[in-house]
Amino acid sequence: MGIKVLVVDDSSFFRRRVSEIVTKDPELEVIGTASNGLEAVKMAAELKPQVITMDIEMPVMDGISAVREIMGKTPTPILMFSSLTQDGAKATLDALEAGALDFLPKRFEDIATNKDEAILLLQQRIKALGRRRIYRPVTRSTTPTPAKSTKTPASPQLARSVTPAPAPVRGTVVKRASGKKYKLLLIGTSTGGPVALQKILTQLPANYPHPILLIQHMPAAFTPAFASRLNGLCKIQVKEAQNGDQLRPGSAYLAPGGMQMMLERGGAHGRIKIVAGSADMNYKPSVDITFASASKISGRETMAVVLTGMGADGREGARMLKSAGATIWAQDEASCIVYGMPQAVTAAGISSQSIALDDMAEAILRESSHG
Template sequence: MNVPAIRVMIVDDSAVVRQVVKQALAADPSIQVIGAASDPLFALEHMKKQWPDVIVLDIEMPRMDGLTFLRKVMSEHPTPVVICSSLAERGSDAAMKALSAGAVSIITKPTMGLKQFLEDSSNDIVQAVKAAARANVRHLGGGLAAANQAAVSAAAVRPKLSADAVISASPGGGLGSGAGMVRTTERFVAIGTSTGGTQALEAVLTRLPAVAPPIVIVQHMPERFTAMFAERLNSLCAIEVREARHGDRVIPGRALIAPGGKHMMVARSGAQYTVEVVDGPLVNRHRPSVDVLFRSCAKFAGRNATGIIMTGMGDDGARGLKEMFDAGSPTIAEDESTCVVFGMPKEAIRLGGAAQVLPLGRIPEAIMQSARGG
């Protein structure tokens, strides 16, 4: 059975970028470049004749800037968009605006040595397009913040390490100290997400009251993005949201987001919980890794922590959620119906780590229920 090729439109005012990206994508038999336009207005004319499955888009362009074009596409004909821009390299403000508008992923390109960079990153570009083509963007045009994009840069294939590289499991494969811990009033929620997670987290956290239980979060996101993402959520939410710092208390009304480029774990001191922000190798090709966070929850919190895995590509967090489940934690996986990419939750469900499977809209209620020990 022949699988249709992924149709791609490239929109960039640089002839060099159009040429190199087109060559990189055309070299993959599963991708068909249907057009390359120097600005969004030319692209729209072309796309009226044949609509692409994925758009590779620059931000700085003549006649219409990329962000305006992105918002127009998402409101009229939601389509996965990969941002390829030097603005994302110089500062993350434009990149965060693009992600908020609905971009699926970001590739940062330098201002110098552009041609060589694009040639060296051709595999990253191909993988980003393939990942975008699998994204579920059917809700984007309706303005729903349920789930629509990710701040995940394309990554080169690296050795896939488990959480063992950062934190050892409890004796008995996760059934150790966590499972035997007595319930305390210090209960918290651990959330892991990736592709589609930025808007999914916004949809969840903005619906929580100021008295919400403590929350610790791993969102796959590069360095520099997490602080700005946390600041944006903090401006929208009743709870405090910020990038985690080593030693931060896990307290009610606060959500801590793991810094990009660092792992985050919870630790217990008496009846209190804190976070540890540490260096370490990539786990499941990610840093921060959801598996690292979830394993620490299983090991040091057990039934005192609720684990939630949401939209994301791959399987990071699936084994960790199973360890939390085995340690007595209430566990939740996001339902396929609201996931941008049903990868991480699907694998967690397959492993038997999810006690409940809930659509995104019911997760805030489940978080508040967890604070009552439900």
């Protein structure tokens, strides 16, 4: 039996289009379609799909409300379709906060350079989500305290996250610091990254002693909104990186979508260089690119963390960092939405620790206190 998929969209044309793509893969099966969020909530309970594809703007009940209802009643992996606009970015981030696990542009020409590539990517995303079992969203006891009053209040849904089913082996917990000294923290991620980054960054104090470079696979229209949202929630400062930014302790710099973020010498802690990158790069931004540039500048004084995500982006950059003496950690399988990128660095023997998401911020703080 294939992975059972429920397709939700108010456009009959788009429902047919997505259904045709899904059923082309023998490992996938469309078991139903819904034209609005209310139908989706009912059909999710009745049909028990393993993955739901969800539009955002729909009559009767919108996609964000539907995600919230489904995750509260019958938790199911949900893939959102979004427009690549400022409003679409905000709505997609709201959907991820409500419990959706991933998103793709609704215009398939924005997904990939050709039709076949776009079809394959959609099928791969659905299969990756369908292999994960999830439980109800929970509010952890470690929910961060509100951010500084000078920042924009964050959405109340931000503390909600989806807990993946536990794997047989849990990641290790770092009980004591290694004693190494650091000057830079790098974090690379993809699918599931927005929630994972939020969970980690909201636990860092305003006086966190190092600059942080964040590489999240995300379209250009989304990264300004994501950086702004994180900045409103976190005690540290978070911004979308700009060419020439001087790195400062207690500040996080999010790689802009559609571009590549590199580190170069300049100032006390280094300077950011933003470039377009080559057209044949699979990821813009790419974790490998940023990690590789940091290996030449900060080397052994760097800590790099690879979080949840599809594929293997970050493995080769992490290999270069490790060769330069850097410390590499990976998120453990149990807490990943997709155990792809962390598995790549772990299987290659590059990471020294596999750490659960709930424990990652504490481990980073303990290790960074010696920097």
